[in-house]
Amino acid sequence: MPVDPVCGIELDEELALIHDHDGKKVYFCCSGCRRIFLKKPRKYKNNI
Numbered sequence: 001m002p003v004d005p006v007c008g009i010e011l012d013e014e015l016a017l018i019h020d021h022d023g024k025k026v027y028f029c030c031s032g033c034r035r036i037f038l039k040k041p042r043k044y045k046n047n048i
């Protein structure tokens, strides 16, 4: 199951927001988490 790297919750792949980061798919629960990730991708990339 994909995990949101910002808030750490497990996501349903079909419902998650998908973002492509350096060729890697990143899943988010909401646009708020995506925005936080995009501000500081280095802080969260180890959680991808």
Ligand SMILES: [Zn+2]
Pocket (backbone or CB within 6 Å): 004, 006, 007, 008, 009, 028, 029, 030, 033
């Ligand atoms: Zn989240």
